Amino acid sequence: EDQVTQSPEALRLQEGESSSLNCSxxxxxxxxxxxxxxxxxxxxxxxxxxxxxxxxxxxxRLKATLTKKESFLHITAPKPEDSATYLCAVQEASGSAxxxxxGSGTQLTVLP
Amino acid sequence: NAGVTQTPKxxxxxxxxxxxxxxxxDMxxxxxxxxxxxxxxxxxxxHYSVGAGxxxxxxxxxxxxxxxxxxxxxxxxLLSAAPSQTSVYFCASSYSTAGNTIYFGEGSxxxxx
Numbered sequence: 001e002d003q004v005t006q007s008p009e010a011l012r013l014q015e016g017e018s019s020s021l022n023c024s025x026x027x028x029x030x031x032x033x034x035x036x037x038x039x040x041x042x043x044x045x046x047x048x049x050x051x052x053x054x055x056x057x058x059x060x061r062l063k064a065t066l067t068k069k070e071s072f073l074h075i076t077a078p079k080p081e082d083s084a085t086y087l088c089a090v091q092e093a094s095g096s097a098x099x100x101x102x103g104s105g106t107q108l109t110v111l112p
Numbered sequence: 113n114a115g116v117t118q119t120p121k122x123x124x125x126x127x128x129x130x131x132x133x134x135x136x137x138d139m140x141x142x143x144x145x146x147x148x149x150x151x152x153x154x155x156x157x158x159h160y161s162v163g164a165g166x167x168x169x170x171x172x173x174x175x176x177x178x179x180x181x182x183x184x185x186x187x188x189x190l191l192s193a194a195p196s197q198t199s200v201y202f203c204a205s206s207y208s209t210a211g212n213t214i215y216f217g218e219g220s221x222x223x224x225x
Contacts (some may be wrong), residue, residue, distance in 0.1 A: 004154070032211045041118075043202050043216035044155070051211065081203070087155070098143050098175065098206065099170060100214060102154035 002027045006088050006103035013110050016077050021106045023088030024070040031093035033071050034100060035064050038085045047073075047086075078110045115139065116217035118203050124223045125193040133220050135203030141215075142208035144186040146174065148199040149219075155202065161186055162208065173200040194225045 003026040009067050013019055025033065036044035048057045050066040057064050061082065063074045073086055085107045089100035119134045137144065145160035147170075157170030161180040175197060177189040186205075188195060200221050206214040 034214070036216075041219070043218045046213050046215060049211070089155075095209060098208075098212075098214070099145060099157045099160055100155070102147075102156075104152055104154045 002090055002092055002101040003094055004088055004090055004101050004103035006086075006106050008106060009104070010107045011079055011109070013075075013108070015079055015112050018074070018076045019076070020075070021073040021086055021108070022070060023073070023103055025088075025090045027090050027092050027101075029093035031091045033066055034089045034091065035071070035073055036087040036089065038087055039104070044087055074094055075108070078108075080110045080112050083110045116203055116205055116215055118201075118217035118220050121218070122221045124225060125190070126225055127193060127195060129193050131190050131193065133190075133201055133222070134200060135186045135188065135217060136184050137186075137203075137205040137214070137215075138184065139205065140183060141205035143185065143212075143214075144178070144180065144203065144205045145170070145214075146178065146186070146188045147202045147204060149202060149217075150199050158188065158201075164189075190222075193222075195224045198222060198224045 005024045007022045035047040038044045048064040053068045061076050065072050085105045087105045089102040116137045132224045142163045146158040147155040149155045159178040161167045194212045203217040
């Protein structure tokens with residue numbers, strides 16, 4: 001059974017204070033690892049997909065990396081508008097499976 | 113381009129009532145799915161569809177019914193609402209090939225009293 005664990009559950013940062021969010025996963029075969037951002041009262045907003053160990057992707061102050069057991073979402077010099085819940089999900093590489101298994105998320109608060 | 117549209121945004125039901133959550137996408141996506149989100153549990157898959165006329169169960173299908181008569185629409189039916197179905201429901205869609213980005217709607221907040 002696929003499992004996804006995100007840590008920490010909550011993180012408070014000062015504006016400009018860089019940090020990383022962790023997503024560890026157990027899956028028989030990984031087709032893709034997805035990062036989403038979710039604002040209160042909204043649906044998950046797609047950020048990145050990583051497909052293989054060693055892959056990295058960047059978008060503004062965010063950089064996602066992937067190893068065979070975990071992914072990190074690095075936030076460099078965050079701003080208050082980066083405050084949100086960040087969700088990690090895996091898609092298993094079995095047959096035509098497309099469904100995502102999600103972690104519980106990391107709630108990030110960036111203080112001005 | 114509206115993306116994935118869900119209605120209603122908010123709904124209160126009495127135990128035993130039935131209702132349908134609507135989901136429509138305008139991206140010509142073959143794959144559509146329904147998730148529910150509960151505090152501390154992450155998003156869990158209810159039902160999904162890989163194309164018109166084809167549906168299958170996800171992780172938590174009990175108490176829910178779906179159909180897919182068109183590519184665009186994927187309604188979720190609650191047959192006899194229970195308080196345990198109080199949750200936030202998200203519809204999602206993507207192109208058929210696995211590994212493609214899955215896009216989510218804005219959510220439907222359902223309370224069953």
